[in-house]
Amino acid sequence: MLATGAVAGVLAGLLGVGGGIVIVPALDFALGARGVDPAIRMHIAVGTSLATIIFTSVSSARAHHARGGVDRDLAVYWGPFIFVGALIGSVLAAQVHSEALALLFGIVAFLVAVKMVLPLDELHPWSAVPRGAGGSVTPTLIGLLSSMLGIGGGTFSVTALTLMSQPIHRAVGTSALFGLLIALPGTLGFVVTGWNDPNVPPGSLGYVNLVGVAAIAPMTILMAPLGAALAHRLSKRQLNLAFGSFLLVVSVRMLWRALL
Template sequence: MELFYIALLLLSLGVAGGFIAGLLGLGGGAIFVPGLYYILKHFGFHENAMHIAVGTSLLTIIFTGASSAFAHYKKGAVDLKLLRGFLPGVFLGVGIGTLLAGAVGTTILKIVFAASQIFFGSYMLLRVHKTHIFQTMPKQPWFTLIAAANACLATMMGVGGGVQNVTFMTICNVTIHRAIATAAAIGPFIAVFGALGFWYIGLEDTHLPPFSLGYLNLAAFGTIILTSMVFAPLGAMVAHSLPVPKLKRAFSVFMLMIAIKMLSEVFADFSI
């Protein structure tokens, strides 16, 4: 019965994360990470729960993000030139993010995840109807440095960088639908190299759940993608016909709620 309950939770995570991935150009990590974290914590993996959640989320995003990106690509919405411009910074940022994640504990990763969720959730909530700030994307080396910072943060959060990159592109005068589609295509690149990094930094950890390779849990991954791969393209299909500002506002509220819960746990731990 317990295994059935876990499987049901993971399948539900896949539905929610996959649909959000396609709908808003995210990798689904904003759903996967907290969901996996609380499941792992419930079953006694306290010290490394966040690392396993982040690593497994990145592994899942490889496939969920690719499914979402391909759906956007078929609609002709992915800006391939813009995508190529992001990649040098993505590779640099993922490497730095992996090294940092390996050097810190679960509490720090929780703070990074929650603080980032609060920042980007608040931005999405408050600026959802506002226009761009800059006329074009920045020149080099600023483009690469900003892309690297976004990828570094995304790696430590276990997300595809969709919120950061959509925000970055829209304030630089990229249309919202093109930004969402291009961000969806960036996510799998972050996820592939991020997952490899979390596999490596978790190799020496002996307190891992069954079916784990480093900080990648294959059982959770396999269950989640059963539904996320189906619902990611569905989200992408309806993204161009739904009111994106209202959806962003609703999702930003969800992000803030999760972040506040995580931070409250951190403060509670410090007060003990």
């Protein structure tokens, strides 16, 4: 769990993600080794991952903000929609078949990864972040899907913002802040939905295991600033390649889980 937290922290600072894509499978494995009921194992892994992302995103966002990498106006505009979407997603998570959701996520992540890895930096369908009624759909979906998957939102928000002509470093830094707006309501939702489940392991609040949080969160806090410092030393192309490569790994893992 300490090693998992260290890797997740570096990824959070480097790519603007919450580290959940590392934390969730690691927790799933650890909970399986402890004999936790398979029917709720992923719920606990996702809920616990979201709880650790609260700490990770604060550390990462502060590091990016110190380097001018957080767009405050965008955070104010998208923030409420992401928050509401995350709250809805945490409630829906128990109702949606995990394999179907993993398949959808894997396909989307793969397409996005191809876009980031290929030299398509000038592909910007939108010249700016959309405003008005239509502008609320994207952040709401980002919050909803991220909460359901136990991730900090960077996988979706960094991609969406770069397609909307936002600089990659700015997108990564702002996405780190969005992770907090996803993790807070998401964690609350998993606590409430799992509160009366008699099969949760000791040391749990609903589907959030405090032992896992205590082991992972300190390492993510320690390592996130290192990832943020590394992000601002890389060029735009290097950061695109790093994020695209990360998404390729994510998509393969998700597709493997969904189809096998």
